[in-house]
Amino acid sequence: MSNLPNTEQLVAGIQQWLRCESPSNYPEGIAAMARIIADQAAAAGLTVEVSSLGSATGPLLYVTNRAPGDTRPGILILGHMDTVHPVGTLLENPVRIEGDRLYGPGGYDMKAGIYLALSALAALARPGATRLPVDFLMVPDEETGSHASRVHIERFAANAKYALVCEPARPNGGKCVTARKGTGMLTLNVKGRPSHAGMAHEKGRSAIREMAHQVLALEAMTDYERGVTVSVGTIAGGTVTNTVPAQCRCVVDFRVPDMGAAEDVLRRMRELCAVGPDVELDIDVELNRPPMVKTEAAAALLALAQGYAERAGFPLEDAPMTGGGSDANFTSALGVPTLDGLGADGDGAHTLHEYVLVPTLEMRLKFWELLLKELA
Numbered sequence: 001m002s003n004l005p006n007t008e009q010l011v012a013g014i015q016q017w018l019r020c021e022s023p024s025n026y027p028e029g030i031a032a033m034a035r036i037i038a039d040q041a042a043a044a045g046l047t048v049e050v051s052s053l054g055s056a057t058g059p060l061l062y063v064t065n066r067a068p069g070d071t072r073p074g075i076l077i078l079g080h081m082d083t084v085h086p087v088g089t090l091l092e093n094p095v096r097i098e099g100d101r102l103y104g105p106g107g108y109d110m111k112a113g114i115y116l117a118l119s120a121l122a123a124l125a126r127p128g129a130t131r132l133p134v135d136f137l138m139v140p141d142e143e144t145g146s147h148a149s150r151v152h153i154e155r156f157a158a159n160a161k162y163a164l165v166c167e168p169a170r171p172n173g174g175k176c177v178t179a180r181k182g183t184g185m186l187t188l189n190v191k192g193r194p195s196h197a198g199m200a201h202e203k204g205r206s207a208i209r210e211m212a213h214q215v216l217a218l219e220a221m222t223d224y225e226r227g228v229t230v231s232v233g234t235i236a237g238g239t240v241t242n243t244v245p246a247q248c249r250c251v252v253d254f255r256v257p258d259m260g261a262a263e264d265v266l267r268r269m270r271e272l273c274a275v276g277p278d279v280e281l282d283i284d285v286e287l288n289r290p291p292m293v294k295t296e297a298a299a300a301l302l303a304l305a306q307g308y309a310e311r312a313g314f315p316l317e318d319a320p321m322t323g324g325g326s327d328a329n330f331t332s333a334l335g336v337p338t339l340d341g342l343g344a345d346g347d348g349a350h351t352l353h354e355y356v357l358v359p360t361l362e363m364r365l366k367f368w369e370l371l372l373k374e375l376a
């Protein structure tokens with residue numbers, strides 16, 4: 001009945017995409033990736049727009065089956081073209097098939113997911129082939145926080161009835177994602193007073209000593225029961241061993257399950273005070289991605305998706321709240337019913353052993369086709 005690609009064609013297409021390396025910090029690689037996807041979408045009869053987000057990052061790619069003048073709220077699909085793997089990773093981790101697994105950098109997270117969604121949309125390119133218009137937005141900077149693309153994601157979310165996100169399905173069962181923690185970052189700079197560590201130790205005010213207190217205070221904000229984690233990820237300070245250090249800086253990752261917890265953590269971080277005398281703290285903290293909470297509307301969307309998955313040949317469950325953020329956090333926070341983890345089934349995101357499970361590709365593609373065709 002449908003003209004969807006088969007497993008062999010899907011594997012060949014995904015492999016071609018994986019050979020185009022597109023780490024977040026390599027705009028030329030992402031631009032090349034965008035061109036490959038854009039050409040494929042245009043060849044299928046979809047409308048394509050590539051726009052620049054500045055020279056520091058790759059372009060934004062937008063693909064749609066909207067008829068000209070159709071401004072109805074539609075289905076927003078979100079994907080990211082960037083990967084966490086630096087240029088050259090292909091040399092040590094070549095694209096290859098081993099048994100049921102398709103290996104290659106950025107395949108599971110998330111080029112295979114984009115490939116599935118785009119293949120489904122390509123088969124439904126004709127306006128009217130889907131009950132709702134479909135907007136597919138592919139960003140170049142998700143792995144580094146979507147700083148340049150966030151405003152565009154939110155602009156499209158403002159006219160979305162549903163959001164579907166191509167992040168990988170959870171390992172061991174291919175579950176989807178309805179709840180994600182919010183993610184934030186704090187940068188703390190401590191300023192002390194330099195002095196000769198031998199001749200005038202008492203005149204110095206060690207920024208490292210002060211930072212040691214602050215690190216413990218920050219890490220103590222972790223509350224596993226509430227789902228709050230705070231992790232000092234990097235730290236640097238001092239200049240030479242025989243000077244009392246006047247500078248120290250740390251960067252901290254934090255995760256929160258809901259806005260109440262986010263506000264508590266932000267307040268406690270802003271209220272950090274110096275423990276020792278004559279030192280200054282400079283605190284810069286922000287919530288990057290708000291928490292994605294499973295709302296009633298998201299649960300209703302999940303129920304519909306479960307029906308489509310069953311028709312496509314597999315059971316779809318949702319995973320417990322995950323600590324990793326994604327662009328789903330942005331659409332969910334704007335009140336758009338959002339399902340994430342709809343991409344490829346496999347395992348090993350952000351590692352060299354990431355892989356896609358080849359035997360699941362066809363039914364996941366069928367699932368995408370049903371989602372796009374039938375959601376109303």
Ligand SMILES: [Zn+2]
Pocket residue numbers: 080109110142167168
């Ligand atoms: Zn991803």
